[in-house]
Amino acid sequence: MPEKESRQIILKGIGGSPGICIGKAYLLDKEGVDVIKKYFIPGEDLKSEKNRFKSAVKKAKDELHGIIEGIPDDLRETANILETHAVLLKDKMIYGKTIEIIEKEKINAEWALKKAVSDIRDMFKSMSDPYFRERAADIVHVSELITKNLVGADYSGVRDIDKRVILVADDLSPAETSQIQLERVMGFVTDRGGITSHTGIIARTLEIPAVMGVDLATSLIKNDDLMAIDGLTGEVVVNPTEETLVRFVKHKIAYEARRAVMTRGIHLPTRTLDDCYIQIMGNIELPEEVVSVKNYGGDGIGLYRTEFQYLSRAGFPTEYELFDKYRDVVEVMAPKPVTIRTLDINGDKALTYHSTAQEQNPALGLRGIRYCLKRTDVFKTQLRAILRAAAYGKVRILFPMISDCGEIREARRLLNEVADSLEKEGAGFRRDIEVGIMIEVPSAVIMADIMAKEVDFFSIGTNDLIQYSLAIDRGNRHVAHLYEPLHPAILRMIKTVSDAAKNSGIKVFMCGEMAGVPLYMPVLLGLGITELSMNPSSIPGVKYVITCLNHADTEAFAKTALGQSTAEDVKTLLHDTYEDIFSGSAEIPIPAFHGENNGEDN
Amino acid sequence: MSSSPEKFSKNAVIVNELGLHARSAAKIAEIARTAKSKIWVIRDGEKADAASIIDMLALACSKGTRVTISADYSEDIEILNRIKALIQNGFGE
Numbered sequence: 001m002p003e004k005e006s007r008q009i010i011l012k013g014i015g016g017s018p019g020i021c022i023g024k025a026y027l028l029d030k031e032g033v034d035v036i037k038k039y040f041i042p043g044e045d046l047k048s049e050k051n052r053f054k055s056a057v058k059k060a061k062d063e064l065h066g067i068i069e070g071i072p073d074d075l076r077e078t079a080n081i082l083e084t085h086a087v088l089l090k091d092k093m094i095y096g097k098t099i100e101i102i103e104k105e106k107i108n109a110e111w112a113l114k115k116a117v118s119d120i121r122d123m124f125k126s127m128s129d130p131y132f133r134e135r136a137a138d139i140v141h142v143s144e145l146i147t148k149n150l151v152g153a154d155y156s157g158v159r160d161i162d163k164r165v166i167l168v169a170d171d172l173s174p175a176e177t178s179q180i181q182l183e184r185v186m187g188f189v190t191d192r193g194g195i196t197s198h199t200g201i202i203a204r205t206l207e208i209p210a211v212m213g214v215d216l217a218t219s220l221i222k223n224d225d226l227m228a229i230d231g232l233t234g235e236v237v238v239n240p241t242e243e244t245l246v247r248f249v250k251h252k253i254a255y256e257a258r259r260a261v262m263t264r265g266i267h268l269p270t271r272t273l274d275d276c277y278i279q280i281m282g283n284i285e286l287p288e289e290v291v292s293v294k295n296y297g298g299d300g301i302g303l304y305r306t307e308f309q310y311l312s313r314a315g316f317p318t319e320y321e322l323f324d325k326y327r328d329v330v331e332v333m334a335p336k337p338v339t340i341r342t343l344d345i346n347g348d349k350a351l352t353y354h355s356t357a358q359e360q361n362p363a364l365g366l367r368g369i370r371y372c373l374k375r376t377d378v379f380k381t382q383l384r385a386i387l388r389a390a391a392y393g394k395v396r397i398l399f400p401m402i403s404d405c406g407e408i409r410e411a412r413r414l415l416n417e418v419a420d421s422l423e424k425e426g427a428g429f430r431r432d433i434e435v436g437i438m439i440e441v442p443s444a445v446i447m448a449d450i451m452a453k454e455v456d457f458f459s460i461g462t463n464d465l466i467q468y469s470l471a472i473d474r475g476n477r478h479v480a481h482l483y484e485p486l487h488p489a490i491l492r493m494i495k496t497v498s499d500a501a502k503n504s505g506i507k508v509f510m511c512g513e514m515a516g517v518p519l520y521m522p523v524l525l526g527l528g529i530t531e532l533s534m535n536p537s538s539i540p541g542v543k544y545v546i547t548c549l550n551h552a553d554t555e556a557f558a559k560t561a562l563g564q565s566t567a568e569d570v571k572t573l574l575h576d577t578y579e580d581i582f583s584g585s586a587e588i589p590i591p592a593f594h595g596e597n598n599g600e601d602n
Numbered sequence: 603m604s605s606s607p608e609k610f611s612k613n614a615v616i617v618n619e620l621g622l623h624a625r626s627a628a629k630i631a632e633i634a635r636t637a638k639s640k641i642w643v644i645r646d647g648e649k650a651d652a653a654s655i656i657d658m659l660a661l662a663c664s665k666g667t668r669v670t671i672s673a674d675y676s677e678d679i680e681i682l683n684r685i686k687a688l689i690q691n692g693f694g695e
Binding site (some may be wrong): 080083084087090091120124127138139 | 612619620624625628631632635651653654655656657659660662
């Protein structure tokens with residue numbers, strides 16, 4: 001195939017970290033090793049090429065054994081993993097296959113190994129069981145060990161980048177990201193990963209633009225290609241034309257100007273023009289994300305999703321593991337509140353060894369509080385960890401998927417039970433924490449007035465509430481366009497919940513994606529929401545818009561909005577009424593629906 | 603292909619929580635590599651080379667999976683016994 005000449009290529013990914021940059025590509029190969037060269041080996045040298053491979057494997061094996069011997073007994077787990085790697089080195093699918101490829105295709109050992117490994121990796125990746133899928137990482141690690149020994153002194157990785165570049169990689173491991181001299185990196189583009197991938201988090205924390213999940217980025221982009229990326233829209237342009245460059249530069253200037261306006265006063269409390277205080281919180285999944293919430297001036301954590309520690313692992317996390325992570329977050333945020341949502345998945349399914357039992361309709365299945373009340377052992381472990389972490393700052397607990405008052409009572413009973421046993425043990429913990437529920441099932445909306453008597457706060461999870469109320473699966477592209485937060489039915493439901501909370505004197509928050517969209521602020525404020533929690537990078541935009549609003553006006557506005565017939569009508573009304581605020585920023589896209597979450601989100 | 607495998611095969615059920623994962627497969631592979639003939643792990647008719655961890659992982663055997671271990675030659679019956687014992691003991695986990 002002829003090489004593509006510097007023709008402009010436009011790629012689309014997921015905006016991982018907002019910002020725009022233009023620069024040259026620096027390609028990292030899959031394992032962080034510089035791109036491996038392919039060359040042919042003349043027939044008479046094949047034997048020595050195979051020997052070169054064999055000795056690289058031997059060296060890797062010796063190295064591993066050296067490391068294993070030096071591991072103290074209490075790190076037995078690590079030694080076990082490395083021992084597995086040592087056996088893998090000689091696995092026929094790596095070892096035998098590479099030798100076979102050298103022989104058959106008469107190519108160098110590095111390339112042959114790469115080929116063998118990528119086949120295996122594809123096989124693992126296509127497996128449905130997350131544990132087995134993860135094994136691909138072991139294979140990559142083993143092949144990297146061999147590659148290092150094959151390439152020898154020329155081996156270079158992420159450490160050696162010596163100019164300002166846009167890093168292009170398959171994905172970056174935490175180890176790799178920690179080695180990069182980040183001041184040399186202007187932006188990230190990765191084949192894989194999403195908003196919550198490690199690279200995405202790092203990029204947002206450092207405010208470096210990043211686009212993730214760009215299929216084929218590493219195969220289409222070559223080293224030193226000029227490229228322009230937009231971390232908000234997810235656009236990546238390789239070999240941009242003159243016009244494209246002008247467009248990006250314009251956007252960059254506009255983005256930075258707007259950003260400067262938004263970040264001014266970002267650490268001040270968010271008040272409307274008529275001095276109503278609105279709390280702006282961050283949603284997080286990993287403890288590391290606390291940094292971005294703080295950087296963006298968040299008033300606390302409105303939603304700490306705890307599923308991550310249960311995923312892709314070979315057993316339930318222990319109380320200590322959970323406590324350790326929760327304490328990290330709670331301590332860093334203190335005295336600001338951290339709202340910990342209890343497990344909102346089917347834990348058995350997240351764990352590897354139970355994965356065979358597929359539910360027909362998981363969104364309507366055994367998940368969230370339903371699962372926790374069934375597996376009280378798993379639930380209690382988490383509750384213990386949360387209560388213990390509560391001793392280190394301000395913790396609020398949030399139960400997901402509540403559809404019935406009985407569930408609240410049962411969950412509270414277990415929470416008390418756990419607190420009693422912690423007290424008996426004399427453990428450090430806190431009992432008097434606020435207890436709230438997610439309002440995300442329509443039955444909870446209808447029962448909100450009754451439920452309000454049983455809890456300290458409501459948190460409206462709009463993602464699921466909209467899906468359940470409008471009967472729309474956002475993952476289904478035939479109906480995804482019908483997903484509409486401004487649907488008058490949704491607004492009326494929010495109103496019902498907000499009124500119920502007000503009547504019982506409890507607080508009402510919102511933590512779905514809807515809460516992070518500046519355009520929706522007039523209606524949300526008007527409906528009486530006083531605390532909003534969102535992806536950290538949405539905080540500045542939302543804060544900015546709120547400071548332009550008059551709370552009393554939004555109440556009148558919400559009343560009119562509630563009387564509309566369709567979402568279109570509400571949208572038109574919004575644009576007409578708040579034209580001055582939103583048209584001023586029309587040049588710049590309204591900060592992300594950091595969407596594409598896999599449905600298991602609030 | 604060599605003689606019919608039924609003659610030299612043993613059945614076992616995976617009992618450890620984690621299933622036939624990388625480390626347990628490594629233990630089987632270590633034994634299988636000392637065999638004179640090829641040793642196979644078979645799940646629902648799908649065959650994996652017991653000397654290859656990767657091949658075995660591809661079977662994705664979780665806890666409770668029934669597997670058959672077979673050898674191409676009768677000399678390796680002792681190897682089969684050792685692997686069967688290993689699986690039944692939950693790989694000593």
